[in-house]
Amino acid sequence: MPAMTETHPVEDSVPKVNDELAVGSDLEFQRRWESVEKTIWIFLIIFLLLSLLGFFGRGPMAKVTAKAADGSMEVDYERFERFSTPSVLTVRLSPSAIHNGKVEFWVGENLVKPLGNQRVIPQPDKSQVGNGGVLYTFPASEGQASIEFQTQPSKIGKTELKMRVPGYSELDLNIYVFP
Amino acid sequence: MYTLLHAVLGYFFLTLMIRILARRPGAQMTPFEFVLVFLVGGVIILATVGDDHSITNCYGGVIAICLMHRLVGRLKQRSPRWADIIDGKPILLLQNGEWQTSSMKQAHVDDMDVMAAAREKGVRTLDDIKYAVLERNGGISIIKKKKS
Secondary structure, eight states, rough: OOOOOOOOOOOSSEEETTTTEEOOHHHOOOOOOHHHHHHHHHHHHHHHHHHHHTTTTTSSTTTEEOOOTTEEEEEEEEEEETTTEEEEEEEEOOOOGEEETTEEEEGGGTTTTTTTTEEEEEEOOOOEEEEEEEEEEOOOSSOOEEEEEEEOOOSSSEEEEEEOOOTSSSEEEEEEEEO | HHHHHHHHHHHHHHHHHTTTTSSSSSOOOHHHHHHHHHHHHHHHHEEEEEEEOHHHHHHHHHHHHHHHHHHHHHHHHHEEEEHHHOOOOOOOOOOOOOOOHHHHHHTOOHHHHHHHHHTTTTTTSGGGGGEEOTTTOOOHHHHHHOOO
């Protein structure tokens, strides 16, 4: 016995124009959809403008400089970063932080993960893990010293990053990583 | 894992973007629409697969997209409302010798687009068209006037 095919009678279900052409157009739907489209475009343009300004990373509003309360260091960083996108955090240490031809710098473990530290420039003489972070020791001569951390965030969301020169005041940074 | 999530998000994001484009790339593709299709496709693929170009990752992404397409297709079939939101409705562009100006403006279609579709049907002039309809697939259907 051949298999039966399911069927149902044809109905005049598509609205007609001038009672002769089944198009199914709907002016009321068109008008409503146009206003929905306009609203979505307004949001998208706002998103684009905020993006250009850097509110989602990589723009003028993302780049900021923070300074320790006692002036022991200044940090240039991006407060808005993007997931898996390279970023640079530059620390400028004041001459007073240099002792006996070396400078010590402690940074919280969040720099390693989730901020994904890839590289430290210059190479430290020593790096010591512990106390919830990494203590770097760099050779230094007189004058201001700069350290650059190249990062690539591996987690989306807010990350707090603490750093200090031992014996000086601590600097807390809030970094927001966007998808 | 990320690729699957990105593929699903990308699918809905692209569906939304194409839906609000007004002049959608479909049957009436001009070089203008080709640029859009290639560029958008190229950009979204970067966010979908990321750094992992392995077969497992890429095939996973393809499967996720196909699955979404199937699910959305089923949703459209079950709910005409969803079908209207996702695909839109046909738009009447020309009716009995009159351009439907506001509809044409909304759809970003002009008389040249209509005439191009008409020529494909062997219609020589705009006067010979009774109805022109912008279909949900982006194509323009032409209904000729009956010869008296």
